[in-house]
Amino acid sequence: MRQADKQTLQRILDENRKYTAMGKVADYIPELRRANPAALGLTVAAKDTGIASVGDCDTTFTLQSISKVISLLVALLDHGPEKVFAKVGMEPSGDPFNSIIKLETMNHHKPLNPMINAGAIAVASMISGRNVEERFQRVCGLIRMMTGNNGISLSEQTYQSEKATGDRNRALAYFMKSTGIIESDVEEALDLYFRLCSIEVRCSDLAKIGLYLANWGRMEGSDSLQIDPCLVQILLTIMVTSGMYNASGEFAIHVGIPAKSGVSGGIMAVVPNRMGIGVIGPAIDDKGNSVAGIRVLEDLSKTFGLHLFSEREERRIIP
Amino acid sequence: MRQADKQTLQRILDENRKYTAMGKVADYIPELRRANPAALGLTVAAKDTGIASVGDCDTTFTLQSISKVISLLVALLDHGPEKVFAKVGMEPSGDPFNSIIKLETMNHHKPLNPMINAGAIAVASMISGRNVEERFQRVCGLIRMMTGNNGISLSEQTYQSEKATGDRNRALAYFMKSTGIIESDVEEALDLYFRLCSIEVRCSDLAKIGLYLANWGRMEGSDSLQIDPCLVQILLTIMVTSGMYNASGEFAIHVGIPAKSGVSGGIMAVVPNRMGIGVIGPAIDDKGNSVAGIRVLEDLSKTFGLHLFSEREERRIIP
Amino acid sequence: MRQADKQTLQRILDENRKYTAMGKVADYIPELRRANPAALGLTVAAKDTGIASVGDCDTTFTLQSISKVISLLVALLDHGPEKVFAKVGMEPSGDPFNSIIKLETMNHHKPLNPMINAGAIAVASMISGRNVEERFQRVCGLIRMMTGNNGISLSEQTYQSEKATGDRNRALAYFMKSTGIIESDVEEALDLYFRLCSIEVRCSDLAKIGLYLANWGRMEGSDSLQIDPCLVQILLTIMVTSGMYNASGEFAIHVGIPAKSGVSGGIMAVVPNRMGIGVIGPAIDDKGNSVAGIRVLEDLSKTFGLHLFSEREERRIIP
Amino acid sequence: MRQADKQTLQRILDENRKYTAMGKVADYIPELRRANPAALGLTVAAKDTGIASVGDCDTTFTLQSISKVISLLVALLDHGPEKVFAKVGMEPSGDPFNSIIKLETMNHHKPLNPMINAGAIAVASMISGRNVEERFQRVCGLIRMMTGNNGISLSEQTYQSEKATGDRNRALAYFMKSTGIIESDVEEALDLYFRLCSIEVRCSDLAKIGLYLANWGRMEGSDSLQIDPCLVQILLTIMVTSGMYNASGEFAIHVGIPAKSGVSGGIMAVVPNRMGIGVIGPAIDDKGNSVAGIRVLEDLSKTFGLHLFSEREERRIIP
Incomplete structure (x- = not known):
């Protein structure tokens, strides 16, 4: 430069x-x-x-939340836009990132977009892999490739803290489980979400x-x-x-x-x-x-x- | 071409x-x-x-609603962005165009943006002019200039119908009057809004x-x-x-x-x-x-x- | 005693x-x-x-708001419970008295009950009489009868103030007009409502x-x-x-x-x-x-x- | 008779x-x-x-939901009205029993009353006992005493079904955990709640x-x-x-x-x-x-x- x-x-x-x-x-x-x-x-x-x-x-x-962009990319690579956007919307929201109101009042209970917490947790629930560790490594591997930095990994302490204090996100996730937006295991989706936030x-x-x-x-x-x-x-x-x-x-x-x-x-x-x-x-x-x-x-x-x-x-x- | x-x-x-x-x-x-x-x-x-x-x-x-773009432009020309955006937000909304919920639940009662009805009525209330007719002619004149079409005017029938059925918009306007977002005469702001919609x-x-x-x-x-x-x-x-x-x-x-x-x-x-x-x-x-x-x-x-x-x-x- | x-x-x-x-x-x-x-x-x-x-x-x-009880009684005398409660609910609300949210989110747009402002304005719109003055006199007359106090009348100053500052109530009323809850003239319903509040x-x-x-x-x-x-x-x-x-x-x-x-x-x-x-x-x-x-x-x-x-x-x- | x-x-x-x-x-x-x-x-x-x-x-x-009355009684016996009503309100709600909106929009995030799901889960979280089984036996024991029917117990099948499908209630509970309304273990509170519903x-x-x-x-x-x-x-x-x-x-x-x-x-x-x-x-x-x-x-x-x-x-x- x-x-x-x-x-x-x-x-x-x-x-x-x-x-x-x-x-x-x-x-x-x-x-x-x-x-x-x-x-x-x-x-x-x-x-x-x-x-x-x-x-x-x-x-x-x-x-x-920057991880939300990468996890959306992985979900899109795994399933294509049509399937991903059947579960999460494309519309910006006027509400704070952790709001639960729209999940209840919207017709289809879809989180408005993949950049708010609810949407990103729904996206995490769609990422392919035999277990949480494999899913995490797929997303993390993509980040390592993009950055050429193989040392990238999660902060164990942050991950544990996120997990311990993540009750609002848990509420969002169980709500989406109850409406069918999340089809896979809720705790695994949350676990992956917390790990990705902690990279x-x-x-x-x-x-x-x-x-x-x-x-x-x-x-x-x-x-x-x-x-x-x-x-x-x-x-x-x-x-x-x-x-x-x-x-x-x-x-x-x-x-x-x-x-x-x-x-x-x-x-x-x-x-x-x-x-x-x-x-x-x-x-x-x-x-x-x-x-x-x-x-x-x-x-x-x-x-x-x-x-x-x-x-x-x-x-x-x-x- | x-x-x-x-x-x-x-x-x-x-x-x-x-x-x-x-x-x-x-x-x-x-x-x-x-x-x-x-x-x-x-x-x-x-x-x-x-x-x-x-x-x-x-x-x-x-x-x-296409008129909302032009009336925003006139309000911006009249007062500058700072003053206009003190009364109406810049954020997209996940709600329908005529929703009133956010006006009640948002901290500052500002309509989220100038493209939803509430925001556009607030914008209309800021357009300068001695009376509704003059304000209308200022906006309509700008459209005539942009299009080079001096024949552009309002459809009297549509205007009368909009005015007669505009109770939901009236509700939005009086709500904003009650919270101080609209400072001028409510019925004049609505009258201008209905006229602009009817061009x-x-x-x-x-x-x-x-x-x-x-x-x-x-x-x-x-x-x-x-x-x-x-x-x-x-x-x-x-x-x-x-x-x-x-x-x-x-x-x-x-x-x-x-x-x-x-x-x-x-x-x-x-x-x-x-x-x-x-x-x-x-x-x-x-x-x-x-x-x-x-x-x-x-x-x-x-x-x-x-x-x-x-x-x-x-x-x-x-x- | x-x-x-x-x-x-x-x-x-x-x-x-x-x-x-x-x-x-x-x-x-x-x-x-x-x-x-x-x-x-x-x-x-x-x-x-x-x-x-x-x-x-x-x-x-x-x-x-105490007038809400008497105006409900008059509306019930005029039309019977079935017709009145077709337009206003019987359910208590957890919201503040002047809230507009439920009007938008409830299925039938009915105000939840006649004791909140929206409900009371809807009730006022149902009171019989050739004009606002006659309707007011019917309610006021009932109060005079109940109290044996023929001197009871409205405070003109309060009435004028209520009318001048009643934009939130106007918003509620026009919203109900737009959803068909109020069938008669909105401004007359509001005028009666403000008068009754000012007795x-x-x-x-x-x-x-x-x-x-x-x-x-x-x-x-x-x-x-x-x-x-x-x-x-x-x-x-x-x-x-x-x-x-x-x-x-x-x-x-x-x-x-x-x-x-x-x-x-x-x-x-x-x-x-x-x-x-x-x-x-x-x-x-x-x-x-x-x-x-x-x-x-x-x-x-x-x-x-x-x-x-x-x-x-x-x-x-x-x- | x-x-x-x-x-x-x-x-x-x-x-x-x-x-x-x-x-x-x-x-x-x-x-x-x-x-x-x-x-x-x-x-x-x-x-x-x-x-x-x-x-x-x-x-x-x-x-x-009839169990909500008895569990409220036990919580009141355990802690007295003041402490119980510091965590759950006394106000009727115009919302459906499983609604989460008010938890987010109310100032103090308190569930409106102990008869809606959120309130009853909060009440369950306050019932004393060394573990879920002991808490359940305390409530169930009171019911046996009131009815003189010592055979009263839970339907294991209903309990398992409630637990398996209770994601909406889980969402309510984790939301209340995140706002401090629930102070004890969320899964234990839910477990007790599901058991009481299944009596x-x-x-x-x-x-x-x-x-x-x-x-x-x-x-x-x-x-x-x-x-x-x-x-x-x-x-x-x-x-x-x-x-x-x-x-x-x-x-x-x-x-x-x-x-x-x-x-x-x-x-x-x-x-x-x-x-x-x-x-x-x-x-x-x-x-x-x-x-x-x-x-x-x-x-x-x-x-x-x-x-x-x-x-x-x-x-x-x-x-």
Whole structure:
């Protein structure tokens, strides 16, 4: 990457670090509570021109809801869109990520989309494998492949904490079992869901996942697609409408980049055909999104012209 | 436009006409009930290469919810995004267009977005003007300018019917008055809203409105912007997340074109930097969208590569 | 009434006056805001043995929701239970009195019961009369008859304020118009509703209304029924399950006397075959009930054995 | 009991048997599905004058929701009203018995009352005992004492079926665990709840439980109270406002007897100081109440003047 672009990234990081003070780290489990609220890191993995990291990119954090994108991809690979979307909707929701109301009031009891907890648990229940361990390894293996990082695995402590405190998710899952949305074993679906939320990554891993999707499922340096680009199109679109919890609409307007956030403060973003982006900023707002992370992405979008709708057809890109 | 492209449009129209049988015309007022359920028309207004219409493009119909895009634009021009979005949200909603639940259960009682009825009535209450007539003429004047069609006006009969049967909208409006979202006269806001819904257009008018937005507020043949392109960016993004009622998410995945539908069966769609599209197909589904109209747009999107996320950077376009 | 009983009433009033400090006067209109939060008055009108008042019984206040009992009676007299309960339910609600959610989510869109605002407005829409004034006079005339107080009329100022600030009730009414629950003119139904809420009374009037119901529609000193006692049975039962807003269940357990409260701080209570009770205490809780008024009634119930379920078959009564 | 009264009971049963055709047996588990929809039985256990049964009183059925009254009594005996009602409300609900919405939308996440599933599961979680078996034996033992029937125990098959299909109840329970309403082990609370629902009884057992409550906790023929009558007062009042699911208000108006129904078609009713009543009629309506059972109780109430509010102070009673 050009030196000038790296300097711009550093400027963006520096100018938005102040927003870390406006959020709070998630506190429902000790592992998240221990995160440094002042941390902020950014990695950009651009097509052809390489990768650059600025800020606090060395610390590890758990995927949390970012894993919902990957598990949806695996379910789509296993069963195809028709079967998956028979059990989970495609519609954005105005409700908080862990809301149960719509499950009761909607006609078909389908969770509105795969990016809210209910939808992601339903998706986890569809992933193929002889047992939870095998299913987990299938999803984790895909992440290792995307990132080229074979060291990726789950944080045992986070997993145990998620499992111990996951009663709201258990409520969602048993409700869906009672309505037939979940057909397989509920506790296994939850176990897989908690494991996937607990996968540990760094900023650069998120950026590489993003780049893989920006390349429509092509590994950097290769010409061959590894997955049907239609599935990537689905992922990107759902990230636009539903990726940032019930702030997705505002994020789409202000930033305009397909993205998925997690309560650990991570955000994985994709500029199709151009780059993948990873951000970490553990101080989150009341909707679950990294406060400074959103500001960094907004600045990045405006600086480099990355909004999905831009006046100039030729968007300026990191070369 | 090239002859080959026109033929393709005709093929798309012919192949999707069968879907008109799967919907029903809106029946809450006589004017909508009288529409021909078998009708289907398509106009494409492409940048530089001109306009083409196929099918039943001669009949007039009322804008209905499509007017929500234009009234939002006028409110944004009058007050700027900050003030407008202090009263109405940016978030897509999983609820039907006329739902009142969220107004009661959301913390700030803001309607979720300007594309649902509650949000559009709130927007109407913010449009400047000494009286309802003046406010109406400001919005209608903008539509005349965009379309170059000075004959555009409201259907008096539809307006009277909307007004006479608009009790659900009245309920939404008085609720918002009680929570302070609407600060001006409720009946005037409703009167304006009903008038805007009753503006009569043809397919070609919708296509030209779409082209105006595709050109970021430039009139075809001109180089100068007439409005801030940031406002167009807001409109396009909201159309993606919320333009097709509570089927917006599905439409974004399958079609991937910013669009706004109305219960008259019209759809106005925008391919930024490329074209505006107008569709009419009065037979609508239970969410309020033209059944065949959606199929036409999906076919158009796949045939010409118009999805907002496409693998090939160079999308094929109508030349 | 025996001197000993009067002294007991005075003792009850004195001991519970401290609870007036735990509530606040309703503040949505100036007329209610002006009430003295420290006021507390109690009138008991016992069968055969006469009437006794203690505390601040001289001030006037408006009926507010207490009028819902009388307007229900008039609607029942006009149309009979079957027709009335085709439009409004008999079920207690766990929601606040002005909630609109259930109107949207219930299958038949019927307001749950006649004691919540939506139900009472629906009831008002059914009262017979050539115009609002005549309908008002019919209800007001019944109250004059019950109380023997021909001076009873509405507070013009309260009425005007209610009308000017009644947008939430307007929302409820227009919603019911849109679903067919209200068949007559919405604004007339609301006008009547606001007038009935604004009828001015004293504690003794409430006690006499209560005594009239305790006597099953017999005027004190008379042997002849003026209304079908079945209608009184309906009123008393609905007062038990739904008379104290969404604190009705708690009140039924702790006090066990059919009662109806208003946000002015008044409570009208009935001990069937024994007495009517009027209480005024303008400091209300967050559910809309007089804080000290509830305590006075609880003390009264325990002291005189008035709970609807009592171990001893022969309840002690004011002789 | 007098021969004339027995004949009246027989007449009531015969005349209302036709209503069995208007309901359907519960079908979510095989054990309920096997019940005879045409069955109808009635037992009246009157104070002093003895017990009489007419119709199909020999068949056994499971308590289902009727057990909620007894488990509430045990929790009240264990902890007192204050502690119990800190975790579960006293308010009737307009929602179906298994609804989860209010748990999410109410401020304190308390289930509205102990007669809906969520409330009864919360109550079960409070019952003292070293393990589920001991807790079950404490509740079951109380029922054996009330009925004098030491053979009462659970139907193992029903219990296993309830447990296997109880995912909706599991969702309610885990939701309450996540909000702190349930503090003990969720699966144990559910296990106890399913066991209590599966206790097998006959009509005469229900009538005797009712008589025990009608006697304020005195065994027939004894003068000494075994429990605080205040607890019985609480039970009776809650049965009035919430005992018949979301048809409680209508039942209170038309019948006016404290009662609790179960989806097995049983109803246990109490006329304080007078009698206990047991009814079985497995054909239930869409709210979960025995269709013919309600008609029998309405007829009984009107024939013998049992409504809680009656014009004549001296109600006619079975002598």
